[in-house]
Amino acid sequence: MRRVRPRHLHVSRSARKASRVGMVVAAVICVLALALAGTVAYGWRTGAFDFLRDANAASGLGTGAKNAADGGGNQSLNRISSPKPDDSAAAQARRLVSAMSMTERVGQLVMVPLFAGTDPSALASTIQNEHAGSVLIIGNWTGGTASVKAAADQLQGYAPSGNRLIIATDQEGGQVQHLTGTGFDAMPSAVEQGAMGTDQLRASAKTWGSQLTAAGVNVDLAPVLGTVTVDRASNAPIGALNRDFGLDAAGNAAHGVAFVEGMRDAGVETSVKHYPGLGAVTGNTDFTAEGILDTTTTLDGDEIGAFDTAIRQSSPAMVMMSLATYQAIDPANPAVFSSAIVEKHLRGDLGYDGVVTSDSLSAEALSGYDATQLGVRMIEAGGDLACIGQVDYVEPILRGLNMQASADEAFAKKVTESAVRVMTLKIRMGLAQAK
Numbered sequence: 100m101r102r103v104r105p106r107h108l109h110v111s112r113s114a115r116k117a118s119r120v121g122m123v124v125a126a127v128i129c130v131l132a133l134a135l136a137g138t139v140a141y142g143w144r145t146g147a148f149d150f151l152r153d154a155n156a157a158s159g160l161g162t163g164a165k166n167a168a169d170g171g172g173n174q175s176l177n178r179i180s181s182p183k184p185d186d187s188a189a190a191q192a193r194r195l196v197s198a199m200s201m202t203e204r205v206g207q208l209v210m211v212p213l214f215a216g217t218d219p220s221a222l223a224s225t226i227q228n229e230h231a232g233s234v235l236i237i238g239n240w241t242g243g244t245a246s247v248k249a250a251a252d253q254l255q256g257y258a259p260s261g262n263r264l265i266i267a268t269d270q271e272g273g274q275v276q277h278l279t280g281t282g283f284d285a286m287p288s289a290v291e292q293g294a295m296g297t298d299q300l301r302a303s304a305k306t307w308g309s310q311l312t313a314a315g316v317n318v319d320l321a322p323v324l325g326t327v328t329v330d331r332a333s334n335a336p337i338g339a340l341n342r343d344f345g346l347d348a349a350g351n352a353a354h355g356v357a358f359v360e361g362m363r364d365a366g367v368e369t370s371v372k373h374y375p376g377l378g379a380v381t382g383n384t385d386f387t388a389e390g391i392l393d394t395t396t397t398l399d400g401d402e403i404g405a406f407d408t409a410i411r412q413s414s415p416a417m418v419m420m421s422l423a424t425y426q427a428i429d430p431a432n433p434a435v436f437s438s439a440i441v442e443k444h445l446r447g448d449l450g451y452d453g454v455v456t457s458d459s460l461s462a463e464a465l466s467g468y469d470a471t472q473l474g475v476r477m478i479e480a481g482g483d484l485a486c487i488g489q490v491d492y493v494e495p496i497l498r499g500l501n502m503q504a505s506a507d508e509a510f511a512k513k514v515t516e517s518a519v520r521v522m523t524l525k526i527r528m529g530l531a532q533a534k
Contacts, residue, residue, distance in 0.1 A: 192522035213254070215241070293345045297356070300361065324372070325405075326348045329381070334379075373458055392426060479510065
């Protein structure tokens with residue numbers, strides 16, 4: 100009797116053939132998958148899948164692919180993935196400051212005076228040995244741009260080639276114009292500037308700034324942004340001398356912005372002053388410690404608002420702190436020594452990260468303080484640059500800063516932070532550059 104295979108065990112010849120084809124297809128797919136993995140891992144070395152390589156080339160990876168094919172695949176991938184070094188002005192400043200000694204850092208935090216008639220060589224040791232980084236050209240310089248330029252060039256010759264000096268002056272106009280003579284216009288008072296349109300003022304400030312540039316001066320300690328709120332004649336530091344724009348807070352801010360931008364158009368940076376305003380006192384802080392208590396200015400008032408608006412809109416290189424005391428803000432300290440005004444409001448609330456400088460620390464308003472503590476108090480409050488208007492104050496201020504930095508790690512850190520801000524400004528001005 101013939102045996103009959105069960106139907107479910109019967110496999111046709113065609114089915115067996117299909118099975119073999121399926122196995123071959125699966126094998127081919129596996130091979131192709133392995134090949135693809137290999138070419139990716141080894142940087143397209145086999146030459147297969149050229150179309151993918153071409154696509155990478157079109158998307159900016161062509162150089163890396165070529166290097167990989169030449170045996171440099173890992174290096175090219177590293178180049179692609181490695182972040183670019185931070186070459187911002189602040190990052191360059193941090194590198195420069197990190198290479199400085201503490202004495203060199205301290206030196207960047209002082210602006211020392213050179214009076215008219217004094218030979219610049221008088222500051223040679225202060226710049227070379229004490230590392231002073233800024234000079235204030237002060238007094239009645241009547242010899243024109245040529246004489247100032249000769250002094251500025253001599254001063255710069257004492258500074259390191261990679262860290263040149265900030266050279267500043269008070270060139271406001273009217274009764275406060277330290278540089279006159281051939282090459283310098285007779286600048287109108289700030290009140291007269293306030294009568295100009297802002298476009299006209301900006302153009303005029305550019306002209307005045309170009310004269311400073313020709314004289315080797317790179318920072319103008321102006322404009323005054325105080326808003327006078329008392330009788331002008333009784334306001335000794337500002338109104339009586341027509342040092343303000345003579346407008347309301349909004350007008351003062353707009354003209355301040357025009358002045359700052361006009362000077363910047365000529366390559367000169369500025370310092371708005373005297374924060375948060377001297378328009379409500381009667382005493383002139385340069386000459387007296389009386390009548391310098393402001394009882395009305397507040398952090399949300401129009402007077403400080405003029406400064407804050409101008410700072411936001413024009414980003415001046417410097418903000419100069421007043422030496423008056425503000426009862427409604429910090430009754431215990433003059434503004435220059437007030438962390439509530441400098442760190443909390445100016446740096447914190449307003450976000451200002453530029454250089455905060457003092458009005459002259461040798462002024463009569465601060466005569467009750469130990470001279471060695473003047474710079475220390477300023478740095479502790481968040482300031483950066485000690486402006487010194489008398490030669491005999493330079494040594495004690497430097498000594499006090501160095502002594503405190505060597506004894507107090509927290510203070511040394513503040514010195515470093517301030518030095519970084521000063522050096523950031525210098526880099527932006529083209530006075531310094533990290534190697």
